Amino acid sequence: MSNASPADIMPLAHVMARLRDPDTGCPWDIEQDFASIAPYTIEEAYEVADAIERQDMAALRDELGDLLLQVAFHSRIAEQAGHFALQDVVDAITEKMIRRHPHVFGDPVLGDGVREDGHAQWEVIKAAERAEKDPDPSALAGVAIALPALLRAEKLQKRAARTGFDWPDTVGVIDKIAEELDEVREAESQDAREEEIGDLLFAVVNLARHLKVDPEVALRKANAKFDRRFRAMEQQAGDRFASLPLDAKEKLWRQVKSTEPLRK
Incomplete structure (x- = not known):
């Protein structure tokens, strides 16, 4: 057990300073x-999400530590270049969280005398901060290009929806998906197929948003389900699985699927 106080992460900064000593x-x-460690940062964030999905608290503790290490690593690189240090990162996020929660740390009653919803306040304050930092007047300003594609699509759609540019219900979205699917069928070149499949995926994300389904979570669960069912097929067929004809594989798939509980 470390002698550091529960809130003290500076020993980690000292470790990074030693590791980066020229x-x-x-x-x-x-x-x-x-740039070289950015992929590791993204990977560690996904490993945190995986531990949460598996409800593995021991793994979550370790993965959060790995993610925190990435923060310390970036901060040390920045400190050596004369930009900022880990303490500056901690101070900045602490001040930001206090500033964006006036309903907790300040006066929760706004100018019109109405107690605002906390999330609504957060969005208003965040938009004002973004306007100060970024001269881009677009409602889409600040949606990071490097986000995973599904997440970025959802964020772009949410930003557009705040301006009133949105489907009023799911009927129009479902019709749009059918339209995009038809355009995928009609596409004749590889470039056209890529574009139309992109449009189809964007429309599916739109439907997920309207149904209040996180598309990233939904796809991750679909991946896990496919992984589980495919492994069960392999286990049933043994070494002969790869050599089975497609209809036999399809039969195995239906058998595996039928053993799983139905979801309503």
């Missing part, structure tokens, strides 16, 4: 930069 540090850590 003379006595680790050669691999020394040669890294923001």
Whole structure:
């Protein structure tokens, strides 16, 4: 057990300083930069999500530590370049959370005398902060290009919806999906097929948003379901699975599917 206080993450900053020391540090850590470790940062975030999905608290503790290490790593690189340090990151996010929660840390009653919903306040304050930082006047400003495609599609749609540019109900969205599927069928070139499939996926994300379904979570669960069913097929067929004809594989798939509980 560390002697550090529960809120003290500075020992981690000291470890990173040692690892990045130009003379006595680790050669691999020394040669890294923001771009080279960014993929690891993204990977660690997904591993946190995976531990949560599996409800594995021991793994979650470890993965959160790995993710925190990424924050310390980026902060140390920035500190060595004269930009900011880990303490600055901690101070900035602490101040931001207080600033964006006036209903908790300040006066919850706004100018019109109505107690605002906390999330609505958050969005208003966040939009004002974004306007100060970014001169881009678009409602879509600030939606990071590097986000996973499904997540970025959802965020773009939510931003557009705030301006009133949205389907009034799911009927129009479902019709749009059917239209995009027809256009996929009609596409004649590879470039056209890529574009139309992109439009189809965008429309499916729109439907998920209207139904209050997280498309990233839904697809992750579909991936897990396919993984589970495919492995069950392989287990039933044994070494001969790959050589089975397609109709036999389809039969196995239906058998595996029929053993799972129905969802309503």
